[in-house]
Amino acid sequence: MEQPGEIKKVSMAVIKRLPKYYKCLGNLLKNNVERVSSQDLSKILGFTASQIRQDLNNFGEFGQQGYGYNVLQLYTEISKILGLNTLHKMVLVGAGNLGQALANYSEFRTHGFDIIAIFDTNPNLIGRKINNTPIYSVEDMEYFINENDVDIAILTVPKDKTEKVVEVLSKTCIRGIWNFTPAEITTDDDTDDIIVENVHLIDSLFTLSYRINEDKLQERLLKQKRKIFPDCR
Amino acid sequence: MEQPGEIKKVSMAVIKRLPKYYKCLGNLLKNNVERVSSQDLSKILGFTASQIRQDLNNFGEFGQQGYGYNVLQLYTEISKILGLNTLHKMVLVGAGNLGQALANYSEFRTHGFDIIAIFDTNPNLIGRKINNTPIYSVEDMEYFINENDVDIAILTVPKDKTEKVVEVLSKTCIRGIWNFTPAEITTDDDTDDIIVENVHLIDSLFTLSYRINEDKLQERLLKQKRKIFPDCR
């Protein structure tokens, strides 16, 4: 049994499902749906109703027996849980192709994530703007972040520049790094309060490749086994 | 006990670790390391040695007692498991900011993933090239994919265009969709052999936001509980 004051660590599996709940409730809200049961959500999201109730009860008791959940209330609660009720200041480090694409992505701002500065080393870019956001020299990054209370740094620099940038970031008030580089980021002990969220595109592509290839692979494995156990199916 | 001919389904948790093994072995290879034990790998990757041996034994017996694993051999085996030993033809659908960034990303080609065509509806783009890859009209997509035996479609179209594009793709020989749109892709029964790999950027950002916010959240939850159980820590 759980003790009253105990802080139960929420598992990553649950955390990864929160954005799905949030988006689903947002859609229901748009469609003027007022109440929703865990069973309704189950049908939409493909999770079991039981899992949905378990997930939500990590954070409080948002439902009502015999009624279900009020869509607006649950939506608001989850937005608070995800930290979407406050504005987030972001900087983007590395104004290459991917960096520029992200700087032009308006969806982030819609949800309260505002890119207020871009940093690069290329003198041809410094002083220019992308999507109305100014590009500064990385030299000025440390000062700027601390001065403007920036939350999140988006990392879109080349792999071999990553370590150096992270070193600078670890001297700032940055709380999270959204890492689009292929590098694995390690922060030393005194900075392990910086959260790193990786978007490892190559890993994602490799995973897709594996799954496309899986049937052929299983056949090959089976054939190999038949050599050892000739009478198997 | 497992039957000889049985096909054991490999769990997604294992699959997601395969690219990490692959990259790690690639690095060792570059550094001329010839052999490696599960314990060595454990230190580098942060998985337990036991887990590493379990993972690898999903696909065969690649090691040798008392010796460990031959780096080159294991690297080669995992590359085959991931399907990286064959070339993959890809098309990119949607030449917006993100699409253009991905078209310029050379890392994919390095690993045998070749973008051979880009499709868009914008007449100003059709006929032009990005990173030497021609942009065609989406009208020609179905024919092109089937004619050229394309494996993978990269989806970087606006959300509301996704369904229509997927409908067309489901009539082709496409094996996998690498989905960068916020849409959840559902393929009907006759096309459920198309594998979908999602890169949901907003979900990733929300997850980061949650984790940055977690400490504050736990405090708030604790405070709420104290109202009910006033004597808890």
Add this chain to the structure above:
DNA sequence: TAGATTGTTAATCGATTAACAATC
């Protein structure tokens, strides 16, 4: 040979699902 390290079985841990009393 002795030491090292695998492949694999058994034990443990954690996450998901089922069940149901509480209650709106």
Add this chain to the structure above:
DNA sequence: TAGATTGTTAATCGATTAACAATC
């Protein structure tokens, strides 16, 4: 009130870790 649906405990399932005989 009766039906519906929650929050929560218990059961199950699956993934990770530990242990160790086999063997290079």
